[in-house]
Amino acid sequence: MMAVQDSMDVLNGKWKIAILSSICYYNKRRFSDILNDVKGISNKMLSKELKELEINRLVRRTVLDTQPISVLYELTEHGLTLKTLITHLVEWGIQHRKEITKK
Amino acid sequence: MMAVQDSMDVLNGKWKIAILSSICYYNKRRFSDILNDVKGISNKMLSKELKELEINRLVRRTVLDTQPISVLYELTEHGLTLKTLITHLVEWGIQHRKEITKK
Numbered sequence: 001m002m003a004v005q006d007s008m009d010v011l012n013g014k015w016k017i018a019i020l021s022s023i024c025y026y027n028k029r030r031f032s033d034i035l036n037d038v039k040g041i042s043n044k045m046l047s048k049e050l051k052e053l054e055i056n057r058l059v060r061r062t063v064l065d066t067q068p069i070s071v072l073y074e075l076t077e078h079g080l081t082l083k084t085l086i087t088h089l090v091e092w093g094i095q096h097r098k099e100i101t102k103k
Numbered sequence: 104m105m106a107v108q109d110s111m112d113v114l115n116g117k118w119k120i121a122i123l124s125s126i127c128y129y130n131k132r133r134f135s136d137i138l139n140d141v142k143g144i145s146n147k148m149l150s151k152e153l154k155e156l157e158i159n160r161l162v163r164r165t166v167l168d169t170q171p172i173s174v175l176y177e178l179t180e181h182g183l184t185l186k187t188l189i190t191h192l193v194e195w196g197i198q199h200r201k202e203i204t205k206k
Contacts, residue, residue, distance in 0.1 A: 003196035004124045004189065005142070010199060012115060021107045039108070057202060078202045085191050086107065092188055093106030096113060099160060099181050 010056050011082075015041055015049050021086050023059060023073050031071045058082065113159050114185075118144055118152050124189050126162060126176050134174045161185065 011017055015038060022037035023029045029037075035046055050073060053059045058079035062072045075082070114120055118141060125140035126132045132140075138149055153176060156162045161182035165175045178185070 003193045003200070004120055005196070006200050007192045007196035008117070008120050012117065014111070014115065017107055017111050056199075078199075081195065081198060085188075085195055088188050088191055089110040090106045092184065093108070093110035095184060096159075096181070097106070097109050 010058070013049065015045065016053065017086065017089060019046070019049055019053065020058065020075070020079070020082060021090070023075055024079075024083055024086055028072050028074045031073065034073065053079075113161070116152065118148065119156065120189065120192060122149070122152055122156065123161065123178070123182070123185060124193070126178055127182075127186055127189055131175050131177045134176065137176065156182075 018038045064070045121141045125137045167173045
């Protein structure tokens with residue numbers, strides 16, 4: 001029971017899984033791209049969520065010295081262990097939509 | 104991306120996964136037992152969450168004509184498709200705790 005709570009503490013919230021999926025799908029992803037991928041999230045909220053994911057050692061942040069500066073996010077080794085879980089969530093989401101929309 | 108959001112819409116919130124785990128682990132579970140399993144949840148909140156899970160066709164509610172009346176919850180066929188996902192969440196939670204507590 002406690003372990004489930006642990007997972008959910010990290011992954012909960014409206015956005016975390018969506019953010020991780022975006023980074024996970026593309027391997028490396030710029031801040032502005034994640035902002036595009038995750039429908040409805042604000043700039044400020046995305047910063048906050050990414051910081052929490054960083055604290056939980058799930059994502060790594062790299063600043064590239066480009067013009068303009070771009071910030072790149074990728075999953076850490078530990079973050080990559082979420083890949084199977086995310087795949088499962090996606091598959092289950094599709095299945096659930098089918099179930100709910102059928103009469 | 105959308106499918107992930109779908110899953111998370113259903114499973115999100117502080118309690119849903121914990122409630123489902125409790126029912127899933129015991130197959131059938133009384134309201135009062137779930138209340139005990141899920142640390143910190145209030146009576147009112149548990150009712151609300153269970154109702155949402157019912158609407159999403161994940162749990163089935165049965166009222167038993169005992170003295171006093173007891174209310175039993177079990178996963179529907181559709182709810183059972185979450186079993187693998189929950190197992191994954193538990194395993195990942197254990198792994199994550201190890202990762203975070205190591206120096």
